[in-house]
Amino acid sequence: MLNTNDLLALYAQLNVEYRLYMKGSISEREYCLRARPIDQAIAQLELSTLRGSPVLSVSCSQKLLMPKY
Numbered sequence: 309m310l311n312t313n314d315l316l317a318l319y320a321q322l323n324v325e326y327r328l329y330m331k332g333s334i335s336e337r338e339y340c341l342r343a344r345p346i347d348q349a350i351a352q353l354e355l356s357t358l359r360g361s362p363v364l365s366v367s368c369s370q371k372l373l374m375p376k377y
Contacts, residue, residue: 315353322346 322343329339 315350318346318350318353322350 325334325339325342325346328334329336334342
């Protein structure tokens with residue numbers, strides 16, 4: 309189940325890193341190095357909401373090939 313507190317905390321952390329980059333406190337390379345694991349964690353949390361749902365059980369191409377009765 310999606311923990312919104314974790315997700316909000318990750319977005320806040322990402323925002324802090326972005327502000328540091330925009331102020332010139334860290335380089336673009338450093339920002340990217342810091343942001344990548346945060347982005348990955350956010351993606352994992354967001355995708356966890358879809359796990360076990362019918363959306364991921366059948367691919368779109370399979371749905372298109374199914375006959376309509």
